[in-house]
Amino acid sequence: MSGATNPPLHDLSLIIETLDKAGQLIRVRSEVDPVHQLASVASHFEGRAQAVLFEKVRGHEHPVFTGLYWSRALLSELIGADEKKLASHISGKVQQWQADPHHKAVEPLVVESGPVREYTQPVVDLFKLPIPTHAERDGGPYIDAGVVVVRDPETGVRNASIQRFMLVDRDRLHINIDAGRHLQMALDHAAKRGETLRFSLNIGVGPGVHFAAATPAEAAPPDTDELGIASVFHGDPIELVRGDVPGVELVAHAQYSLECEIVPGEVADEGPFAEVTGYYAKVAPRPVVHVLAVHHRANPVFQTIICGKEVWNSAGVLGEASVLASVSKQVPGVKDVYFPHGGCGFYHAVVQISQKRAGFAQLAVMSAFAAFPPLKMVTVVDDDVDIRNASDVEWALTTRLNPTTGVIIVPEVFGHGLNPTFPDYFGAKIGFNATHPFPKTYAYERVRLKHHSIEGLDIDVPEPVVPPTQSLVDKWTAAERAEHGIPAPAKKSSGAVM
Incomplete structure (x- = not known):
């Protein structure tokens, strides 16, 4: 943990102690109300590579801990894994x-x-x-x-x-x-x-x-x-x-x-x-x-888990692992799986594949649904797409998905009853084949810049001198405005009602 030795994972007390020594434990020393206030205060730190310990909980003798699972960086470091793996x-x-x-x-x-x-x-x-x-x-x-x-x-x-x-x-x-x-x-x-x-x-x-x-x-x-x-x-x-x-x-x-x-x-x-x-x-x-x-x-x-990223990670990462293991065995070329937070870490799987044969992407969609029934949506992309980058996945959807042949709809199947679109645990699921045609053609060759290091180059990177909310023109003098034919800025209203 940030230079500390990984703690024994069987004991939460030792984990908290290790986080504290590594500067990865936020201590809330003020008294908080367990009704709504505790969760609200915790939400201010949601997603940081730090957990939170509430030392004084109103009406109670013992503390409350949260945030162990809301950061994949923290979780990966804790169990000794690479975050992307x-x-x-x-x-x-x-x-x-x-x-x-x-x-x-x-x-x-x-x-x-x-x-x-x-x-x-x-x-x-x-x-x-x-x-x-x-x-x-x-x-x-x-x-x-x-x-x-x-x-x-x-x-x-x-x-x-x-x-x-x-x-x-x-x-x-x-x-x-x-x-x-x-x-x-x-x-x-x-x-x-x-x-x-x-x-x-x-x-x-x-x-x-x-x-x-x-x-x-x-x-x-x-x-x-x-x-x-x-x-x-x-x-x-x-x-x-x-x-x-x-x-x-x-x-x-x-x-x-x-x-x-x-x-x-x-x-x-x-x-x-x-x-x-x-x-x-x-x-x-x-x-x-x-x-x-x-x-x-x-x-x-x-210990408590706050609704949001901590729930999505604590549930989703096991779903990812299950889908990756199962689909990899059934579909050659599957490289990685990610459950994005936009899918509540539970309902959307993005599958990365190095295509070996036409039709394998569609097979990956069906295999993922079978491996993790709570899924509602599966998107399959090529191995040149960063599955943890929502913009990159959207790029694949908009430039590689053929809506006529690449959309798979599965009506009335078992899903997750907490999802309101699955009343009584039944609803429709959808899959997207956002991969390029197989074999790949020149039209789908992705633009890449040849890498050159900037190390050793004489580059002047100035600090901005104008607040980002203020236009550069607003800093001009009256003479500069007159020279360029730019009218003076409108006077702010006094707020008086006419």
Whole structure:
């Protein structure tokens, strides 16, 4: 981190300490209100290669941390990857796990104790947690960066996922579970067996646990323990500790861990909430979560993710990795994939390809949709286009796309239910083949300037002497204006009403 040694990735406390030493931690020392003010203050620093720690949160004893994922530069430096190769780096880690998900080097270890069990609330009281309320119309405080760890009651296989939880009462949350997630499968299995579903909700975890939980279901089948992905990222098997409730396991190095239970069929209103789309998720009846125990470190830090770039990166970079890995196997010549922020980091994939054969670009579109179902739009460009430069991608669209043959529309398919154009998870998708014809013709030869260094040249680059909002002519004297026939500038109105 800016000259510092990369920190152990399994422990958020050590990560925060490393960021602080590297000058990459912004400390907000003034007291802030967790209702709206905290998120608003954080938004002033959104996207910087620095995270934010709120030291004093009104009404609470412990601090709040955010911003770990809102800068790809910061995230890449943290995990030891090149920023432009972040997707391929993550894809490589996931593929390493996929090669042998049951290897003892990646399987989680259940240990006797861990930092998360340093303190247990004598009586469950979620109001003591500094859970913020982000957007103006949010239905209340939300836990939005917690990782669910559950064992499927039918198969016994662990699953990790990230869901949103609305705080309702001292011991009650309401949860939204995305369709198609393994957590919903586990809940269905519990209902079929006439059982409750028990799990832990872990807040303030290392990036590996977060990545494991955010890995698309297509890349982590339900018969594998995807927590092994965290082991690969962290460099050692992830450690879990047993909870007080039978069958519940806690992430040993989390900041907080809540032991929870869902009674199948028990629902209540959840929402609205500022989601990845930039819109509010609507209110609907969703499962009720009963919190049976609250554990945390002696000095915990509550982690939250602010709607915007942090959500787009934390979700999108795993989508990129999944699409890159899958499409590369199916379509020769695929070089890179990027999920731009304009697509909410979730709904638009730009695929870069070195064409090997006519028709491969269209094949890449369909392959990307299959690899990551939330996608609504896929744009395929040649390898001379910078996929992280929106202007360059637009240039390819306007000069290489043939609207007659290069637009692919897929009607009424499964998508992401949070996108308002996919009511009930069904809607249309669109792909754009913005590549040059194959084989390439002279008409599509891109202009390039021959590179020459300016080093050693005598070049005078003056500093501007006129503010950019003021015209040069406005600086002329009356005599200079008369010489050039330019009238004097109009006098400013006094603002008097005639």
